[in-house]
Amino acid sequence: MDKINKNDLLKLLTSLKDKNKLIAPVKAEKDIVFDYVNDVKDIVLDFTNTVKPAKEFFIPQREDILEFNNGKIKAIFSDEKRVFFGIRPCDLKGLCVMDPTFREGIEDPHYLEKRKNTVIIALACTTLCDENAFCESAKAGPVADGCFDLQLIPLGKNEYFVENGSKAGADIIDKNKQLFKKADKSDIKKMEDTKNKKINKKKVDLDLFLEKLKGRFNNKAYWKEASLTCLRCGACNYLCPSCFCNNMVDNTKKRYRCWDSCMFRGFTRQAANLIPRDELYTRFRQRLYHKYKWHKERYGVHMCTGCGRCVTYCPGLIPYIDIINEVSNSNGE
């Protein structure tokens, strides 16, 4: 078992940057965001979480899929090899829960190639990032339990325990042996303590919620009231690390894929302007059922990682956590 200190970590990232594009947390005015990095000195190591989730590097907000040229059509792919450093466990789990969607039946290589070509070095959390985080209840964090190539678990201020999760991860350790040190017993204990430490302030029971959602679907009055302050802005979808719904749009030269939101009225608009989910409450209900019930029933995982962003950034102040708890504690009607 290995550990690495801050300086050596930056050296490691510098060396990985030679053959790969490096994505890492950097400063953007007041916020911390993920971006392509040229100089590892720009990387921010002491941040809690980014405002925007990491999904945009795998399913970008806008991505060209096809190119039209003189009546011919060409698919657009990027075969860029990347190292993604600093992804938090909640965002990592967000990718893991959307993977089965892109794998089922006809695979989507536009997403899966990016997953395959990206080595992920996750960064576990030791402090609370957001009052509304419930990653412990969503079994996503504060330390990831898989889905990474390497995971760094902080051992105090300057050192990280290195957990290896794949062959690509093992190769990195192998090829850069001089930068890693053996972790001793006290390091392992510290790492285990971090894994066991509870840091969330909010708690939910997603299995109970799923159970209680069964009888709540047709309670129109409840969903109408719950969605009363929803502004249909879609921020909850756009800032969600696991929302993947997307639209295809053409311009004269290209067909591109962009994020869509189930809160938008046009999301289900079909021929002759018929809109099955015309009423706001039906769209609000759809988002919760898709996340907490249907995706779980289909793929075995909740489409929620407990990052808390949808609560923190909702301009309508919709208390999603309270909704989850209220329905969970109800008689299920």
Add this chain to the structure above:
Amino acid sequence: MENKSPYLPKIVKIKKVKQETEDIKTFTLDYKPIFKPGQFFEIGINGIGEAPFTAASASKKHFQASIKRTGKLTEAIHQLKAGDKLTIRGPYGNSFPIEKIKGKNMLFIGGGIGLPPLHSLIRTVLENRGRYGKITVFYGARDEAQIVSREELKNIWPKMKNFRVVVCVDFKKNKGEWPHNVGLVTGIMEKELKHPFTRNKNTIVFVCGPPIMIKAVIQKLLEHCFKEENIILTLERLMKCGFGKCGHCNVGEKYICLDGPVFSYKEIKEFEEEF
């Protein structure tokens, strides 16, 4: 890598365009895909977009789809003539339960543009006529000018053995050339479901049409004691990808494009409000 994208459509030539009604045209393509009746394809024009259409033709025959002019894409498709090109990808989705209906009587209920999606199955059944029972078609259109598949409804199907066709129109403007009923499909159902040729509670019913009609038809079928699992629907939904990636057609734990578009009423009745 470039040809690996499932979003990459084929470019195909239009062989024939037939004006069905004022705003419905049937496009025959120079393309003979293999598929099962009930499956759908994404048809499009580069620079404008794509939308899902159910094949009206049978597998391995020249592909046909009836398209109603109702929005930006269909408006553009309607401008196209024989020799012009369209894009197509598919087939996607499940199909009509062709095995389950062997030896059974069938009732097809179509409204407006909802008949062509059933065509593919009717044509497939007619290719192996001996394997199946009696066929009844109830078809309703807004008025006489809106009737699609005129040739089949008027001259071909009624002359076939064990095939009964009942056509109705919501409004009758003039005397017209069709000896049809006036009123909604549900109106003729009340009378025609009792007809000795059609009356059989084990008949498998296939329904396609506008949502408001589908709901009324289901109600009527249930009143007449048809079994929920024998009422087969082919559903419409906005679909961008056609294979479960874009999320638009999610209803319950199902994706209409992956698990449908063909469902029995029993499978989807829990989410009736969603349609």
